[in-house]
Amino acid sequence: MQRFMINVLDLTTSISRAMDMVSPVIMGHHQRVAYLSYALGRAMETSPERLALIVLSASLHDIGAMSLLDRKRALDFEEKNHHVHAEMGYNHLKDFPLFSSVANVVRYHHHPWNFYSDDNSDDTIPEAAHILHLADRIDVLVDYSRNLLEQADTIRATVLPMSGTVFSPLVIDAFHAQSIKESFWLELLSATQTDHAFRNIPEIHADWSLLNIVEFSWFMARLIDFRCSFTATHSSGVSAVAEWLANLVGFSQNECQMMMIAGFLHDIGKLGVPTELINKNGKLTDEEFNQVKPHAYLTRKILAPLKNLPGLVDWCSFHHERLDGSGYPYRLDSQQIPLGAKILAVADIFTALIEDRPYRKGLKITKALEIIQDQVKNGLLDHRVVSLLSEEAEMAKYVCLTSQKYAQTRYRDFFDALPECLQAPRYDA
Ligand SMILES: [Fe+2]
Ligand SMILES: [Fe+2]
Ligand SMILES: [Fe+2]
Known part of the structure; x- marks a missing residue:
């Protein structure tokens, strides 16, 4: 049976980098929090294995903040509703075996140290969450447009008095000892420029089967699609149609399965696009479209760690390329676009046309086919694939x-199982 060796930290870093592309205000937040968590954990003499898990949690910690507004709120030091995105993140992560071990850390990454008792004798909150909590708050206190060393004293004066109430005394002690070093702050500044700011932690490798790749694609598609009821089923539709078309075109069984996975993964770059834009009730302005376009490029960036699946990565990241070279983001022409990407493009457009959108009901089949066939006439979509679809x-x-x-x-089912505060999101911009 085919196996795929995955470097898990590479994968989570590429996911969080894409998430942070959503706004310049947020850029680099996950990587810096991962570095700070690592530095604090290391100062607390945490074992390398546990350090690796702390870094993994940190690199995914705000995954439950679904819109740009949620992400900006997560950066507010005074915000009182942090539990909402933390709980949402937990609910996404707990169901995916690769990340379930860090779900609880993410769940409690904004809980005060004394949330359950004055002496923290209740160990519901894992220590890693206390580390992540302080690391996250340090990052939001820093003004990266100013010299970091000039801010160190003010940040220390803000958080040190919160020892034993908001923050764990052990973590504060570690911060106290580390933050007097200039190198602590200078490393923080370069955390977004280096891939491996973390020394002495073991690589986390996962030996995945095809089924694990399928589970990963479901996990990612859920993060993207569940941001709004209108897009909640988009990737599932694309996936099914693309697999069905691949079969008609004569792809092997293995390739058809890959096409099914590609359908779930094609839009994961939308993690880096504000939800408010994806669900806009109306046509995008040119400026807004320029914010949406990068998603196909980001899809490639996120999937880059899936090195032994180059075909899948190409199909996903070329789904907006068009035969005449007018697509984006690589402006490939017919010769350069693999057949898999041509199939995915047709499945994507077909699904988008027949499903309901915030601004219109799904189109009738005849109207949808008319639009797609026009795109064939204009040299945009593959003639053979569209003929098979039309037949x-x-x-x-x-x-x-x-x-x-x-x-x-x-x-x-996902939203019904959540606590009341986590209603299904509707962002009708
Ligand atoms: Fe957070
Ligand atoms: Fe955060
Ligand atoms: Fe797309």
């Missing part, structure tokens, strides 16, 4: 809607 359009619709119906149930 069995009703079947394509059935395949798409059946998959989306199942995804809709998963969407409802």
Whole structure:
């Protein structure tokens, strides 16, 4: 059976980098918090294995902040509703085996040290969460447009008095000892420029089967799609139609499975696009479209650690390329676009046209096909793929809607199982 060796930290770093692309205000936050957590954990003489898990938690910690507004709120030192994105992050991570070990750390990364008792005798909150909590708050206190060394005293004066109430005394002691060193702050400044700011922690490798890749694609698609009820089932529809078309085109069984995975993963670069734009009720302005366009590029960046699946990565990141070279972001032409990406492009457009959007109901099949065939005439989409789709359009619709119906149930089940404060998000901009 085919196996895939994955460097987990590379993967989470690429996911968090994309998440931080959502705004210049947020850029580098996850990497810096990962460095700070590492530095504090190391000063507390945490074992290398536990340090690796702390870094992993830190590199995913704000994954539950779904919109740009949520992300900006997460950076507010005084914000009182931090538990919302932390709880959401926990609920995403706990169901995915690779990240379930860090779900609890993410869940409690904003809980005060004395949340459950004055002496913290209750150990519900893992120590790693206390480390992450302080690391996160230090990063939001820094003004990166100013000299860091000039701010060190003020930051120390802000957080040190919170020892034993908001922050763990052990973590504060570690910060107290480390923060007198200029190198602590200077390393923080360079944390976003180096891939391996962490010394002496073991690499985390996962030996994945194809099923694990499928689980990963579900996990990522859920992060993207569940940001709004209108997009909640998009990737599922694309995935099913793309797999079905791949089969008609004559792809092998293995390639068809990869196409199914590609459907789930193609838009993961949207982690770096503000949710408010994705769900805009109306046409995007040119300026807004320039904020959406990078998602195909970011998809490639996020998937880069899946080194032994180059075909899958190409299919996903080329799904907005067009045969005449007018697509984005690489402006490839027909010769350069692999057939898999051509199939994915057709599946993506077909699904988008027949599903409901915030600004319109799903189109009838005949209208959708008309639009797609026009794009073939204009030299944008592959003639053969569209012919196969057109010949069995009703079947394509059935395949798409059946998959989306199942995804809709998963969407409802996910939110029904959450506490009341985490309602299904609706961002109608
Ligand atoms: Fe957070
Ligand atoms: Fe954060
Ligand atoms: Fe896309």
